[in-house]
Amino acid sequence: MRVLNPVTKEQFRRFCSVKRGFWSLVIILVLMFISFFAEVFINSRALVVCYQGEFYFPTYADMIPGKTFGLGYSYETNYRELKQKFDREGGNSFVIMPPVPYNPYENDLRFNEYPPFPPSFSLRHFLGTDNVGRDVLARLVYGFRTAILFSLTLLFLNYTVGISMGCAMGYFGGVFDLFFQRVIEIWSNIPFLYVIIIVSSIVVPNFLILILIMAFFGWISITWVMRTMTYREKEREYILAVRSLGASHMRIIFRHIIPNTISVIVTYAPFAISGGIVALTSLDYLGFGLPAPTPSWGELLSQGWQNMEAWWISAAVVSALVVTLMTVTFIGEGIREAFDPRRHTVYE
Numbered sequence: 001m002r003v004l005n006p007v008t009k010e011q012f013r014r015f016c017s018v019k020r021g022f023w024s025l026v027i028i029l030v031l032m033f034i035s036f037f038a039e040v041f042i043n044s045r046a047l048v049v050c051y052q053g054e055f056y057f058p059t060y061a062d063m064i065p066g067k068t069f070g071l072g073y074s075y076e077t078n079y080r081e082l083k084q085k086f087d088r089e090g091g092n093s094f095v096i097m098p099p100v101p102y103n104p105y106e107n108d109l110r111f112n113e114y115p116p117f118p119p120s121f122s123l124r125h126f127l128g129t130d131n132v133g134r135d136v137l138a139r140l141v142y143g144f145r146t147a148i149l150f151s152l153t154l155l156f157l158n159y160t161v162g163i164s165m166g167c168a169m170g171y172f173g174g175v176f177d178l179f180f181q182r183v184i185e186i187w188s189n190i191p192f193l194y195v196i197i198i199v200s201s202i203v204v205p206n207f208l209i210l211i212l213i214m215a216f217f218g219w220i221s222i223t224w225v226m227r228t229m230t231y232r233e234k235e236r237e238y239i240l241a242v243r244s245l246g247a248s249h250m251r252i253i254f255r256h257i258i259p260n261t262i263s264v265i266v267t268y269a270p271f272a273i274s275g276g277i278v279a280l281t282s283l284d285y286l287g288f289g290l291p292a293p294t295p296s297w298g299e300l301l302s303q304g305w306q307n308m309e310a311w312w313i314s315a316a317v318v319s320a321l322v323v324t325l326m327t328v329t330f331i332g333e334g335i336r337e338a339f340d341p342r343r344h345t346v347y348e
């Protein structure tokens with residue numbers, strides 16, 4: 001088994017010593033785990049069904065028709081009704097449901113009542129329902145999975161392009177730098193929101209289209225930062241020394257310049273992740289984001305604004321946004337303090 005080298009161990013120890021960063025990482029990892037495996041915790045399908053001595057695991061299985069369990073219909077089983085049926089009949093058959101037995105697309109409508117419904121522990125709508133009867137907690141958790149995947153993918157694309165371009169501009173300088181400065185200045189003047197509106201009027205935006213559009217403009221800010229840092233780093237003594245020893249440009253950039261600017265990169269990363277979450281939420285709120293009925297924090301926030309009497313909708317979304325953005329920011333601060341090479345370097 002590979003053992004972490006002493007430097008990595010020391011950096012990890014320093015990160016753990018920053019309590020707000022460490023516990024924020026624990027919180028965000030727990031939230032990500034719950035969202036990535038949300039079907040186990042929040043789902044209208046049962047976890048386990050025991051019927052006539054046979055076990056079924058419907059969570060990640062194909063559709064199981066109701067007639068399989070003696071319900072007399074061929075469409076997918078309603079496992080909440082099946083559980084009630086087995087409980088009434090007694091016997092050895094049983095159903096184990098997730099803690100929240102609703103999926104994010106399901107409308108829980110009641111006779112002579114109109115949604116939204118307030119929080120109810122007896123019905124397991126722990127955060128109530130939205131304006132069309134869908135469980136708010138289910139929409140929040142599945143919406144968080146969409147938002148975090150969106151922001152991480154956007155971060156990867158923006159950093160891949162921005163760091164490469166910024167380092168090249170700062171390192172080579174001259175005509176190369178001047179040319180791409182003009183290109184970026186023109187690029188940054190293109191109105192991003194107008195592009196989204198135009199694209200939304202032509203095609204229905206999906207996850208991939210939104211990622212590509214936002215990555216089309218999102219790499220500019222980190223490019224300027226890396227250009228400035230590279231200009232400063234390339235004139236330092238250690239860069240001049242490795243260059244005199246015959247190191248290639250790629251080795252100098254990727255083995256020396258970028259590692260010594262890692263504190264700047266990780267400082268901007270949490271703000272980029274937060275920006276991705278806020279951007280997707282804002283677009284969904286304005287109606288230019290992911291199509292319905294995709295679970296979305298912005299769509300929930302819009303419902304809460306349209307129906308202020310259903311206070312639980314707005315309260316749930318705002319609380320989720322505050323907790324997520326705060327924990328991501330604290331993680332970035334902890335990483336910056338732990339991995340900054342100048343902060344923990346001793347000169348002898």
